[in-house]
Amino acid sequence: MNPVLPRDAVEFGETARMAFESVGGIQAARRAEADPTSRAEVSGLLTSLGIDDLDPRAEADTAAAAAVLCEEAGRVALSYPVAGAVLRTGGLPTALVPPHHLRVDHGDLFEAWHVCRPDGRASTARATGPALGTRLGPFVCDLDADDDLRPVDHADPADAELRNWWLTLSGWTILGALDRAVELATAHTRDRVQFGKPLTEFQTVRFQLADAAIAVAGLRELALFALWRLDVAPDRARPDVLALRSHALDVARFVLRATQQLHGASGLCDEVDISILVRHLQPALRLPAGAEDTAIELVAAIAADGFDGLFPHGRVA
Amino acid sequence: MDFDLGEEAAALRARLRTLIEAEIPGDFLGAFTDDPADLETTQRFCALLAREGLLTVAWPAEYGGAGGSVWDQTVVREEMWAHHEPRGPQYMGLNWVGPAIMAFGTDEQKRRHLPPIAEGSVIWCQGFSEPDAGSDLAALATRATPDGDGWRIRGQKIWTSYAGMARWCVLAGRVGPGERHEGITMFLVPMDAPGITVVPIDSMLGPHHLNEVFLDDVPVGPDAVLGEVGGGWAVIRRALAHERVGIARYARCERLLSLLADELRDAGTQLPEHLGVQWARALTQVRVARLLAYRAVLAQEAGGPPDAAASAARIAVTRCDQLVAELLFQVLGDRSLEAGPGAALAGAIEDHWRYAQAATVASGTLEVQQMIVAKDLLGRPG
Ligand SMILES: Cc1cc2nc3c(=O)[nH]c(=O)nc-3n(C[C@H](O)[C@H](O)[C@H](O)COP(=O)(O)OP(=O)(O)OC[C@H]3O[C@@H](n4cnc5c(N)ncnc54)[C@H](O)[C@@H]3O)c2cc1C
Numbered sequence: 001m002n003p004v005l006p007r008d009a010v011e012f013g014e015t016a017r018m019a020f021e022s023v024g025g026i027q028a029a030r031r032a033e034a035d036p037t038s039r040a041e042v043s044g045l046l047t048s049l050g051i052d053d054l055d056p057r058a059e060a061d062t063a064a065a066a067a068v069l070c071e072e073a074g075r076v077a078l079s080y081p082v083a084g085a086v087l088r089t090g091g092l093p094t095a096l097v098p099p100h101h102l103r104v105d106h107g108d109l110f111e112a113w114h115v116c117r118p119d120g121r122a123s124t125a126r127a128t129g130p131a132l133g134t135r136l137g138p139f140v141c142d143l144d145a146d147d148d149l150r151p152v153d154h155a156d157p158a159d160a161e162l163r164n165w166w167l168t169l170s171g172w173t174i175l176g177a178l179d180r181a182v183e184l185a186t187a188h189t190r191d192r193v194q195f196g197k198p199l200t201e202f203q204t205v206r207f208q209l210a211d212a213a214i215a216v217a218g219l220r221e222l223a224l225f226a227l228w229r230l231d232v233a234p235d236r237a238r239p240d241v242l243a244l245r246s247h248a249l250d251v252a253r254f255v256l257r258a259t260q261q262l263h264g265a266s267g268l269c270d271e272v273d274i275s276i277l278v279r280h281l282q283p284a285l286r287l288p289a290g291a292e293d294t295a296i297e298l299v300a301a302i303a304a305d306g307f308d309g310l311f312p313h314g315r316v317a
Numbered sequence: 318m319d320f321d322l323g324e325e326a327a328a329l330r331a332r333l334r335t336l337i338e339a340e341i342p343g344d345f346l347g348a349f350t351d352d353p354a355d356l357e358t359t360q361r362f363c364a365l366l367a368r369e370g371l372l373t374v375a376w377p378a379e380y381g382g383a384g385g386s387v388w389d390q391t392v393v394r395e396e397m398w399a400h401h402e403p404r405g406p407q408y409m410g411l412n413w414v415g416p417a418i419m420a421f422g423t424d425e426q427k428r429r430h431l432p433p434i435a436e437g438s439v440i441w442c443q444g445f446s447e448p449d450a451g452s453d454l455a456a457l458a459t460r461a462t463p464d465g466d467g468w469r470i471r472g473q474k475i476w477t478s479y480a481g482m483a484r485w486c487v488l489a490g491r492v493g494p495g496e497r498h499e500g501i502t503m504f505l506v507p508m509d510a511p512g513i514t515v516v517p518i519d520s521m522l523g524p525h526h527l528n529e530v531f532l533d534d535v536p537v538g539p540d541a542v543l544g545e546v547g548g549g550w551a552v553i554r555r556a557l558a559h560e561r562v563g564i565a566r567y568a569r570c571e572r573l574l575s576l577l578a579d580e581l582r583d584a585g586t587q588l589p590e591h592l593g594v595q596w597a598r599a600l601t602q603v604r605v606a607r608l609l610a611y612r613a614v615l616a617q618e619a620g621g622p623p624d625a626a627a628s629a630a631r632i633a634v635t636r637c638d639q640l641v642a643e644l645l646f647q648v649l650g651d652r653s654l655e656a657g658p659g660a661a662l663a664g665a666i667e668d669h670w671r672y673a674q675a676a677t678v679a680s681g682t683l684e685v686q687q688m689i690v691a692k693d694l695l696g697r698p699g
Contacts, residue, residue, distance in 0.1 A: 098650055103651050132654060132655060134654060134655060134656035135523075136656070136671070137655070140651075140654050194453040195452070195453045196456075253643060260674060261677055261682070264452070265475075265476045268521050268674065268678070269520045270519040270520060270521065271518075271519065278674070279521055282653075283651075283654055286646070286651045286654055288651070290646065290647045290650055290653075291647060292592055293647070293650065296591055
């Protein structure tokens with residue numbers, strides 16, 4: 001038992017963090033919302049970080065590096081689909097899409113995508129128009145498939161593997177965002193004085209911070225575990241991956257709410273970082289499926305593949 | 318025992334729905350948008366309600382009201398909030414500014430301010446919060462200094478909703494050497510007075526909701542003081558208690574839950590079982606919130622200290638708002654990311670979600686309401 005990331009991955013995460021901060025951190029996300037073409041800057045930065053060589057399917061070390069890159073991207077609400085971009089099929093980035101249409105965050109950033117539906121069908125697809133440009137989906141685009149989606153009975157096992165990786169890496173992105181949210185709330189309540197003392201002097205505030213921090217710590221364990229399972233038991237990892245995704249969505253709901261609340265009214269303002277984090281994370285929480293539908297998928301996956309990754313289930317024979 | 322609001326209230330509800338159906342566009346999401354036509358819609362609608370005698374249903378007849386019951390008033394609040402508040406920012410004048418002027422104002426202030434509110438022709442805003450005085454409102458530092466027979470007001474307000482639209486502000490300032498609750502004084506200040514600057518704040522709620530108001534030696538006359546000099550805290554408490562029950566958020570929750578189910582049915586589908594279970598639970602929560610709000614209305618009508626009941630209702634209602642917002646998003650899936658007329662229920666669900674995130678902060682945070690309820694449990698004075 002040694003549940004820690006390889007040293008190289010940790011160092012790579014630190015490098016990525018510095019790189020993202022060098023372009024302004026969350027400020028870059030604000031810039032991208034005002035001017036979506038500024039995402040080109042992010043793209044260049046990721047290339048210099050070596051994103052093109054981070055396919056997590058290659059080996060455990062690249063998988064760990066891809067995961068921490070996604071985590072760091074989440075911390076700054078990076079305006080870029082990192083999980084999709086490291087997972088290439090025939091040179092195309094991957095996106096998991098909802099059952100009824102092809103919708104992808106930052107779908108306009110690439111000429112074409114390899115899109116996978118929950119039922120196993122897949123295709124090449126391209127953005128059909130501009131992004132939604134809404135407050136909760138500033139960069140979300142609709143895509144059109146080049147040809148009919150490959151039918152289920154021709155589903156490619158490689159797509160199943162892609163799906164697992166995509167879900168895991170997007171879980172790491174959410175983890176990064178939530179970790180940052182707790183940091184922001186901690187810093188804010190430490191600085192903010194009401195009733196003559198910093199808010200962190202009030203026990204309720206401490207309880208709220210502690211609960212949020214524990215939730216994120218738990219999610220981190222699950223994210224690490226999913227990464228390990230994809231390495232050692234890729235064929236049986238689906239329930240572990242969906243458990244990560246499902247839990248990430250549940251924890252996100254709680255942590256974002258608690259940390260935004262701790263900011264008071266300022267937490268709703270775009271000049272305050274938590275507001276950008278909450279808004280820009282929404283597509284990751286709704287695409288390809290939200291918390292409730294994901295939990296239903298998890299039920300099915302457990303029925304099919306069990307859940308005894310850590311603890312043997314079943315009666316003694 | 319009887320939970321029926323009565324025939325008059327039911328008839329009033331039907332009449333309001335007919336008026337809204339006729340006058341308010343189907344994709345109306347409130348006055349606080351980038352489209353000035355939305356504010357105009359609310360201005361027209363207020364004038365119409367005033368002509369129909371519906372704007373000040375529960376105000377006493379002597380102030381231009383219809384002398385209706387608190388249940389009539391409740392029905393008005395519910396129908397208005399359920400339909401995205403077609404009175405726009407004027408609800409504030411009707412809900413608590415008018416009643417506060419009735420309770421604390423001089424005859425001259427009543428003569429001057431109540432008729433425009435009752436006619437639906439004036440927008441008020443609430444200048445309480447300051448950068449360093451949020452939950453701790455008694456820390457407010459905006460200062461009024463005597464100047465001739467009037468005052469000069471200097472300081473800064475923040476989060477002031479609709480300040481850019483308002484003609485008047487009920488402003489909390491500090492007079493004399495007193496600290497905390499002592500010395501707080503309410504002023505009725507025209508927003509076009511020299512020295513006032515309004516700066517909008519960008520937020521996830523959309524435009525107009527939040528603003529900064531800078532007061533640079535704003536001159537006001539002796540007649541600007543509402544109530545006693547130094548007696549502002551009583552006005553604030555009363556105003557906030559009214560405000561906390563004044564917004565019937567549960568009504569919009571229930572309407573959206575029911576409309577979404579209708580829409581699915583029309584499309585020949587229904588909620589999958591796992592969401593159907595939550596939908597039924599949410600409806601029940603909404604009912605609980607509604608009943609607690611009714612309890613607060615009864616407490617206010619009985620004239621008792623309104624704080625604890627108002628806060629209990631506010632806690633239930635704002636939690637409901639967030640619960641329902643998230644459930645509706647789960648039902649919509651990725652369509653929840655869309656906004657505007659083409660989105661689900663003409664954008665009402667997306668709008669509701671964003672606004673619901675603010676519910677547990679506006680009018681005093683959830684935690685502040687919990688403190689008020691706890692104090693009441695412990696038998697301590699507020
Ligand atoms: C949509 C909206 C509209 C508004 N409109 C107006 C308006 O028109 N006029 C106006 O005057 N104000 C308005 N406000 C301001 C509102 O009243 C304040 O935001 C609110 O009172 C909280 O103050 P704050 O934002 O400074 O948060 P803070 O007081 O800084 O609180 C931050 C966090 O700390 C918690 N906290 C604070 N003290 C304690 C404690 N002792 N124990 C435990 N937890 C604590 C809070 O609950 C909160 O979670 C509006 C706010 C919103 C969101």
